[in-house]
Amino acid sequence: MAEPILKIHDLQVAVDDTPILRGLDLEIPQGEVHALMGPNGSGKSTLAYAIAGHPRYDITGGTIEFEGEDVTEMEPDERAALGLFLAMQYPVEVPGVSVMNFLRASLTAVRGEEVKPREFIKEFDEASELLKFDRSFADRYLNEGFSGGEKKRHEIMQMALLKPKFAVLDETDSGLDVDALKVVSEGVNSLRGPGLGVLIITHYTRILRYIQPDVVHVMIDGKVAQTGGPELAEQLEERGYAEFGPAEAATA
Amino acid sequence: MASPAWADEARETARATLADLPALTGREEDWRFTRPRDLMLEGPEPEAPGAVGDVDVPEAGQRAVRLHLADGAPSEPAITELPDGVVVGELGSALAEHEPLVRDRLLKLVGAGDKPGALNAALWSGGTFVYVPAGVDATLPTETVTTATGAAGRVATRTLVVVEEGARATVVDRYLSPDLPGRVHASTAVELFVAPNAELEHLAIVDWGAGVHHQMVLRAQVDRDARARSVVVTLGGDVVRVEPTMQIVGAGADARALGLFFAGGQQHFEHRVVSRHEAPNAYSNLLYKGALQDQARTVFYGNLIVPPGSPGTDAYQTNRNLVLNEGARADTIPFLEIETAEVKCSHAGAVGRVDDEHLFYLKSRGVPEAEAKRLIVLGFLQEVLEHVRLEELRHELEAAVERKLT
Numbered sequence: 332m333a334e335p336i337l338k339i340h341d342l343q344v345a346v347d348d349t350p351i352l353r354g355l356d357l358e359i360p361q362g363e364v365h366a367l368m369g370p371n372g373s374g375k376s377t378l379a380y381a382i383a384g385h386p387r388y389d390i391t392g393g394t395i396e397f398e399g400e401d402v403t404e405m406e407p408d409e410r411a412a413l414g415l416f417l418a419m420q421y422p423v424e425v426p427g428v429s430v431m432n433f434l435r436a437s438l439t440a441v442r443g444e445e446v447k448p449r450e451f452i453k454e455f456d457e458a459s460e461l462l463k464f465d466r467s468f469a470d471r472y473l474n475e476g477f478s479g480g481e482k483k484r485h486e487i488m489q490m491a492l493l494k495p496k497f498a499v500l501d502e503t504d505s506g507l508d509v510d511a512l513k514v515v516s517e518g519v520n521s522l523r524g525p526g527l528g529v530l531i532i533t534h535y536t537r538i539l540r541y542i543q544p545d546v547v548h549v550m551i552d553g554k555v556a557q558t559g560g561p562e563l564a565e566q567l568e569e570r571g572y573a574e575f576g577p578a579e580a581a582t583a
Numbered sequence: 584m585a586s587p588a589w590a591d592e593a594r595e596t597a598r599a600t601l602a603d604l605p606a607l608t609g610r611e612e613d614w615r616f617t618r619p620r621d622l623m624l625e626g627p628e629p630e631a632p633g634a635v636g637d638v639d640v641p642e643a644g645q646r647a648v649r650l651h652l653a654d655g656a657p658s659e660p661a662i663t664e665l666p667d668g669v670v671v672g673e674l675g676s677a678l679a680e681h682e683p684l685v686r687d688r689l690l691k692l693v694g695a696g697d698k699p700g701a702l703n704a705a706l707w708s709g710g711t712f713v714y715v716p717a718g719v720d721a722t723l724p725t726e727t728v729t730t731a732t733g734a735a736g737r738v739a740t741r742t743l744v745v746v747e748e749g750a751r752a753t754v755v756d757r758y759l760s761p762d763l764p765g766r767v768h769a770s771t772a773v774e775l776f777v778a779p780n781a782e783l784e785h786l787a788i789v790d791w792g793a794g795v796h797h798q799m800v801l802r803a804q805v806d807r808d809a810r811a812r813s814v815v816v817t818l819g820g821d822v823v824r825v826e827p828t829m830q831i832v833g834a835g836a837d838a839r840a841l842g843l844f845f846a847g848g849q850q851h852f853e854h855r856v857v858s859r860h861e862a863p864n865a866y867s868n869l870l871y872k873g874a875l876q877d878q879a880r881t882v883f884y885g886n887l888i889v890p891p892g893s894p895g896t897d898a899y900q901t902n903r904n905l906v907l908n909e910g911a912r913a914d915t916i917p918f919l920e921i922e923t924a925e926v927k928c929s930h931a932g933a934v935g936r937v938d939d940e941h942l943f944y945l946k947s948r949g950v951p952e953a954e955a956k957r958l959i960v961l962g963f964l965q966e967v968l969e970h971v972r973l974e975e976l977r978h979e980l981e982a983a984v985e986r987k988l989t
């Protein structure tokens with residue numbers, strides 16, 4: 332087995348002093364795709380934000396290691412520069428900041444060196460084409476007026492441009508029509524390889540038929556309750572989370 | 584050429600008014616936020632801090648005419664191309680050379696009735712005169728750069744623009760200086776006459792170095808079905824107070840006062856923006872956005888005035904401020920004075936901080952915090968820049984704001 336790209340040990344995260352993650356362990360070997368499923372409110376997005384370093388998600392215990400390096404205390408931009416990427420469940424609209432200017436700043440920062448304008452345009456166009464974005468999106472303001480599906484697809488376009496070593500996709504499939512789901516899945520699959528680890532957070536097996544996971548985890552009440560193969564996703568879709576106990580009882 | 588007798592008399596009257604007017608104390612309602620003596624409206628005549636040389640005037644884009652007023656002193660304009668009948672000249676020379684065009688208009692919008700007005704009317708040394716005859720298109724910008732070199736304690740200039748019926752014009756006033764070793768007072772009066780069906784875009788770019796204390800009073804008179812836009816960009820100067828008024832005198836007019844400012848260090852900016860609907864069925868929009876950091880202080884006062892007899896008025900006023908750190912302070916005072924029924928008016932003022940979610944989104948893509956904030960501030964101000972009609976000017980302004988932000 333490859334070295335883990337992501338290794339989370341006994342992670343405890345609180346939001347506004349309310350504990351959400353309560354001792355979570357997770358290890359993802361580089362090159363693998365893992366799925367994370369779990370009921371609403373179980374803490375999946377909290378985990379995603381904690382991995383990316385969102386300041387509202389207070390890490391009160393445990394560690395996050397990325398490629399063997401402890402990133403628990405790092406700023407989000409430092410993590411991104413190491414090769415970490417989060418496709419958000421609700422991508423943020425940033426008024427007045429054009430997609431082009433933003434992504435040039437982003438690519439420059441992640442590469443750690445100036446990207447020549449021609450080289451940037453070339454890569455930008457490639458990523459746009461892969462995710463079926465028209466050139467006109469370059470001049471639009473970041474996520475402003477994008478449809479729900481366009482926002483999700485644009486997250487993967489950014490991933491294709493930035494070429495991270497590890498990506499968390501937080502419900503990228505929610506709200507996508509069949510065609511968009513295909514485009515997104517093909518995009519992710521084309522990036523898949525020994526140099527990319529992926530954590531797909533989802534409620535549905537639909538996306539997992541396109542992007543086949545190596546491992547499936549179930550999250551209940553801020554912890555990984557079960558880990559299995561792809562068949563676990565099918566079971567969950569059929570039976571739900573009842574066998575893990577009522578969510579209310581778990582949260583109480 | 585000697586200036587005509589009426590002009591000399593106007594100066595004399597202004598001098599007398601200046602001497603007669605009671606001293607401004609700073610306790611007046613209009614002067615609560617910026618002390619009159621910080622603008623050298625009271626106190627001894629400012630002394631020249633000593634010349635440090637003129638500023639390098641950045642080669643901006645294509646211009647029809649360029650005029651450079653060093654310390655406000657008159658000079659010859661450099662004319663590239665002007666459509667037939669269009670006059671662009673130094674205002675002092677125009678008093679005699681274009682007497683019939685100037686005489687009835689000079690001091691009619693910004694007069695000598697109050698302290699700042701009287702001071703400018705008495706002391707102005709140079710200025711800009713633009714006249715566009717009916718139906719002529721002069722949208723290629725005319726630009727005047729007024730600089731302060733430190734050789735003079737006061738720099739007092741005026742701009743007079745007349746756009747006749749159905750004509751179009753773009754006029755840029757830019758104010759620049761190097762950092763000066765002491766205080767210089769700048770006084771500016773801008774009068775804009777926009778005739779029926781005419782179109783005018785006026786840009787004032789205030790980008791002084793340290794030491795300059797500037798007061799600008801701008802008034803546009805907007806006639807029937809005319810479109811007038813005032814854009815004020817305030818970036819540089821220790822204390823800057825800008826007072827634009829859009830005075831609508833003809834039905835169906837469209838008047839916009841747009842502004843953006845970025846203040847840092849100890850800078851103090853006050854913008855007092857008014858639209859006055861003296862005719863029915865007109866549209867006005869005041870939109871000012873500012874960002875501030877360090878210990879900067881900014882004040883926005885806006886007023887929509889709709890006197891009786893202006894039904895069908897459609898007027899908006901918005902001021903938003905982005906405060907980048909504790910210690911900087913923005914005040915916003917949006918006002919309405921509405922005395923006509925059947926009008927549509929709205930006003931909004933807000934002071935906020937950089938949204939954490941915006942910052943996180945950018946940082947999560949690798950953009951370091953300082954650069955992310957810069958992008959967010961530029962994005963915030965972009966809404967105002969979008970209204971600048973000429974694309975080339977818009978890009979120049981974006982570049983000026985970006986320079987200030989680094």
Ligand SMILES: Nc1ncnc2c1ncn2[C@@H]1O[C@H](COP(=O)(O)OP(=O)(O)OP(=O)(O)O)[C@@H](O)[C@H]1O
Nearest residue numbers: 346347351369370371372373374375376377378387
């Ligand atoms: N910013 C926040 N402020 C307050 N509560 C929060 C915040 N973020 C998360 N929570 C709470 O933490 C719990 C876990 O939320 P989280 O978003 O991680 O769930 P999730 O598993 O992603 O759910 P879903 O499947 O609905 O997306 C919820 O009870 C939620 O209300």
Ligand SMILES: [Mg+2]
Nearest residue numbers: 375376377420
């Ligand atoms: Mg979620």
